[in-house]
Amino acid sequence: MAGSALLVMDVQRDVVDIVGVADSAGSGAGYLPRLRRAIDGARAAGVPVIYVVMRLPAGDPRASARSKVMATVVRAGLFAEGAPGTEIHPDVAPEPGEVVVAKRRASAFSGSDLDLVLRARDIDHLVLAGIATSAVVLSTACRAIDLDLGLTVLADACLDTDPELHRVVTENLFPLWGDVLSVDAWLAAIGSR
Incomplete structure (x- = not known):
């Protein structure tokens, strides 16, 4: 898939903890191993893997109180540069x-x-994976289509705190903008299983 890259977005320690990915009974069951398969398959097929993380300076003065989300994030101390919780989860960490x-x-x-x-x-062409579907994945997809980039969303390599919201976005919205595939279907398409 020349011209494509896999974006692994916001799979940081704090985010993984918040969505309960380690909970084998929850909606995140098997998420990290599935994402790892996508990453390994991309590497094997020569598709670049690009990691995206949220990092904010402590007490970020650029976070406006008008933004409910950013005010909450800053108050909670999430995504502070240098904090251990901002590190990419070790199960899907980047290679040198x-x-x-x-x-x-x-x-x-x-x-x-x-x-x-x-x-x-x-x-x-971007292949999107990450946490959360209704945040980084949706926002990035919106910008990507505005930039006329091709788009594939790996539905089972995306996760949200609200499974119903994840379902609605991946089944009803993303198909209007690009391809929505499972990790296995994408790996088969790029010839890497």
């Missing part, structure tokens, strides 16, 4: 040389150099 993009808001493009990274590598 893989790009890690730091963003400042929901979209992978917000306050980051992702667009520059994509242009420098001639990437015109």
Whole structure:
């Protein structure tokens, strides 16, 4: 899949803890191993893996009180630069040389150099995976279609705290914007299983 990249977004220790990915009975059951398969398959097929993380300066003065989400995030001390919880979960950690993009808001493009990274590598198609479907995945997909980028969403490599919201977005909205596939279907399409 020349021109494609897999974006692994917000799979950080604090986020994984919040959504309860480790809970084998919850909606996150099997999430990290499934995401790991997608990452390993992308690498095997020569598809670049780009990690996106949320990192905010402590007490981020750019976080407006008008933004309910950002005010809550800053008050809770989430995503503070240098905090252990902002690290990418070790089960899906990047290999040396893989790009890690730091963003400042929901979209992978917000306050980051992702667009520059994509242009420098001639990437015109994004394969999205991450937590949460209704936050980073949705926001990034919106921006990607505005930039005329091709889009694939790996539905079972995305996760949300609200399973019904995840279902509605992946079944009703994302198919209007691009392809929605399972990890296994995507791996078969790129010839990596």
